[in-house]
Amino acid sequence: MAKPDNRQDNVEKLQTMKKQTEHNIEAAEEALEYTDSNVQRQAIKxxxxxxxxxIHGFDEEISDEMNARTNGFKE
Incomplete structure (x- = not known):
């Protein structure tokens, strides 16, 4: 039997994933400073x-989940 969909913490999970993605962007930007390889630079970019x-997708999903939370998770 499948578990019921529990959306109670989706906003928090999405926010955490967004922050981690932002951190990864920053780390990759820093790595650009240390590479001379055009191939690596293009791959990082x-x-x-x-x-x-x-990140834009996370923002949309967060908005959708906040709306769902406001409306009592109705579908």
């Missing part, structure tokens, strides 16, 4: 671009 997209 591409990955950070994907991370930025993820």
């Amino acid at each position: 591409a990955k950070n671009e994907r991370r930025e997209n993820s």
Whole structure:
């Protein structure tokens, strides 16, 4: 039997994932300073671009979950 969907802490989980992604962006930016490889620089920049997209997705999901929380998790 499947467990019921428990959305009570989704906002907090999403906020934690967003902060970790922001931290990863900062760490990657710092790493750019120490690499001379154009291949690595391009890879880091591409990955950070994907991370930025993820952050926007987290923001949307957080908003959706906050709305769901306000509306009593109704679907």
